[in-house]
Amino acid sequence: MNKSITIQVCMGTGGMAAGGSEVLDAFESLMREKNIPAEFKKECSMHKVGCRGLCARDVLVDVIADNRRTIYQYIKPEMVERIVDEHIVGGNPVSEWQVDEDYHKFHEKQVKVVLSDCGNIDPEDINAYMAVDGYKAVEKVFASMTPEEVIDMIKKSGLRGRGGAGFPTGVKWEACRKAEAGQKYIICNADEGDPGAFMDRAVIEGNPHAVIEGMIIGAYAIGASKGYVYIRAEYPLAVERLKKAINVSRERGFLGKNIFGKGFDFDIKIKLGAGAFVCGEETALIASIEGQRGMPRAKPPFPVHRGLWGKPTVINNVETLANIPYIIKKGHEWFSSYGTEKSKGTKVFALTGKIKNSGLIEVPMGITLREIIYDIGGGIENEKALKAVQTGGPSGGCITTGMLDINMDYESLAKVGSIVGSGGMIVLDEDDCMVNVAKYFLQFTQSESCGKCVPCRIGTKRLLEIMDRITKGAGRQGDIELLEKLSNDIKAASLCGLGQTAPNPVLSTIKYFREEYEAHLQGKCPAKACNELLTYHIIEEFCKGCGACLRACPAGAITGEKKKPHTIAPEICIKCGACFDVCKFKAVGKE
Template sequence: MNKNITIQVCMGTGGIAAGGSEVLAAFESLMREKNIPAEFKKECSMHKVGCRGLCAKDVLVDIITDDRRTIYQYIKPEMVERIIDEHVVGGNPVSEWEVAEDYHKFHEKQVKVVLSDCGNIDPEDINAYIAVDGYKAVEKVFASMTPEEVIDIMKKSGLRGRGGAGFPTGVKWEACRKAEAGQKYIICNADEGDPGAFMDRAVIEGNPHAVIEGMVVGAYAIGASKGYVYIRAEYPLAVERLKKAIKDARERGFIGKNILGKGFDFDIKIKLGAGAFVCGEETALIASIEGQRGMPRAKPPFPVHRGLWGKPTVINNVETLANIPYIIKKGHEWFSSYGTEKSKGTKVFALTGKIKNSGLIEVPMGITLKEIIYDIGGGIENGKALKAVQTGGPSGGCITTDMLDITMDYESLARVGSIVGSGGMIVLDEDDCMVNVAKYFLQFTQSESCGKCVPCRIGTKRLLEIMDRITKGAGRQGDIELLEKLSSDIKAASLCGLGQTAPNPVLSTIKYFREEYDAHLQGKCPAKACREMLTYHIIEEFCKGCGACLRACPAGAITGEKKKPHKIAPEICIKCGACFDVCKFKAVGKE
């Protein structure tokens, strides 16, 4: 029988959705039931871990024995018994349930800094974090460094803000350090609003103490005694784990009064966001913490001079903060050895969409898109052809298949009209309509526009109306030029980043996929994705006459007898696509 066994069950949001809690409970109850000797049970620890990236294969379970780690995928509670009998007790891994080569390939080219402890430690146990040298960075700066020395290391490391704008963190800290004030604040921006990006959630769920530690180091560097974490209420698990982590850190004296006996006070409060994308913008976020409508104001003055309650304030993103303990512990040379000349370190991307290995990846800046898509991501799902990769979410743009050798860093992406942004990376295939995707992002920004400035409030609305008629087959000649003109005006005149970047998805798709816009103006959606432009019909040879479409049709446009091919009356059809969705026999065609 094996000794020293650790059982780890992946329980991020993805893991729990796939049944992680039930799997862990099954391990616990079966280990109790199965008359396994007490001295063995003592040697065997079971705990949950945060996300290790490949949520598509959840529930992932690790069994770590003295000499090796075995990783199982797609584990269900009913599979647990066999794993215990054959592997934990018997010592023979159940090889058919182990992860395959694609799991290892997914991890091979990644370099994990921010995510290095995510998925390996129990996020709800401060001792687990301390065991992997957690809070050593706080100890180091308090024992041997001046705030100026900390700032100097941050500047030399080349770390830039990971929330989207890419502003050098050390420079921001220095400006706030130099601002004269009795009270200063540090805020962690965990209002991860970009649809399609979830690294901040995963970091907080998987390793909340790293974020807290980064905040303590930052607070020491700028001289702040109070900190806030502004976090989305849509992330309940992250909020819960963060609350516990703050409480535990306070009990251990890593935050609170007189930290580590060095006479420095710093404490952290959680502020729950109330659901407004614009609150990712610094001044809007500050307004929201103050309890007001989250609307941005003109800058300067910048928050480092006039921020929360009018006091100097540094706002750093979750991923940025989570980098800091590792930079302090391992040195700026180590950190800046990764990346390109101007973009240092690693970046976490949320690789999603039509990709085989969809998940959270951390790669050195400067890796090529091709490596991400084909080596890490394993290529496109269902044997379809890659069409484009959208980065930077609603503020970003797309990268086409002939640019796959592009390197992932702030400068290269800006050159092609996209951005790193917060790290959303959505893979689109031949079935995706680029006009529709651009409209999707615009719908998002338009509804999230706070309404304070006219170019954004009205401009995005008008843009959306034009996009809407184009995708409904009612586009007019000259619409594309109108989109371009309006877009450049909105970009130039909007108050904050939301409006200034909102037209990017439109401009970028016009630039690289103009032929799709032209086709829409001529009444065709080449990808057959814009519903209103299609006509639906029944393919008689496939139709089994099951009646599913007839029952689903809200307009009563479908007729037919049981077990005989049905018919759609085009003059009644409202083009909702319900018949296409419900047909199990692929008997509904669209043109």
């Protein structure tokens, strides 16, 4: 008979969307109903955990009975009773609901530092974090290290900013330490604006105390008494958990006046972002905290010299800060044993798009893209062919199938015209049009351009117009060369990182998929994704005359009698693709 039972239910944003809280409720009420803890005199606990990576399999539930862990996938509330009866009471795990080999493969090549406690501990319970040596790093720092020693250790670890630019964290801290001022600030940048990236959300939702601990250590190192977390309002769950964590941390005396009795004051405030991508840029972020329009200014002076309200300020990304406690506890040699010569440690990537095992992964820097896609990701969805992997979001570029053995580190990616960025990694297959993908990113950066400098404000607008006409079949000869020239001008002349990198997706797709651009100029979309360039028709031999397309067509372009092949009137068709989506017999063709 089991002596102890622990049940962990994944409740990140992914887990909640799949019904995580209902599953946890079902466990709680069933266990109570069946009187399980009392009846068996078991030690019994049930709690939520943060993201554990493979969100596509949610709701994931761990049942740990006498130290034996069983992991269940795709759990719904109505499945809970059987788990309780057969596994918890009967002692026999329900084998058909357990995770398969793919799940284990997904984790095999990963190295978890930042995510090591994410998905294992209850993010809303400070004691759970303390039980895994939480706040031990800050204790060690206050007991035995000078600020200079902390900075030295971070420098030696080789940790570089995980937000995108990859600037050495220790060097940034040192510059701020040396700046003379009565007041300094540390800011945690949690304004994860890149579409297709959710590393920071997952870290804050899964282990908010690690970020707070990293901030306290950073504040001590640079001599800051005030800290801010600038977090986007689009992450309500992360905001809520962070608020809770800060309050509890303050109650325990880890934040506030004279923390750890060492005469050092430090406290953290949360600032909600109001939805502007450009606020990920350091100087724009500062303007936004000050209550103004989030517009960047020219650098230098850098924020470490003149930052928030004119005072020296360090801005670190969430993942960077969450690394700090682990480096302090385990030493810089341990941290730098992972990674490549110039890119140390691990990196969290958001692996999404047309990939089988979509989710959050943490891998040593320098791992090959092939390992990520095929060993961890399990290959491409629906047996399609891989076309490219887009990294670094709207500031990044694409990596093609010929470059799969590339090492994922700052230098190697820069060499092929892409970036690590904050860690978004979108897998594209044969059905994706590269011109369309580039246009998508450009639409994003163009609408997020703050408008302060001309090259970005007007340049991205003109770029988008050219891209738009190309995808609509109105491209002109010379457009590709024009795109290249304009892109290079925007990169050279823009004020901040947004404009300087906005043309990257365009340049990168032209470099590797020029033939797709040329095909569009000829009026063809090879991937059959650009609607304006397609015509839809019914393939008579496959059509069963079921009428599904006829009902779905919003334009009334489809006619036909029941059980007889239908037809699409091209002059009425609005090319929305609704018929293609609903047809179960593959009888709608597009050319």
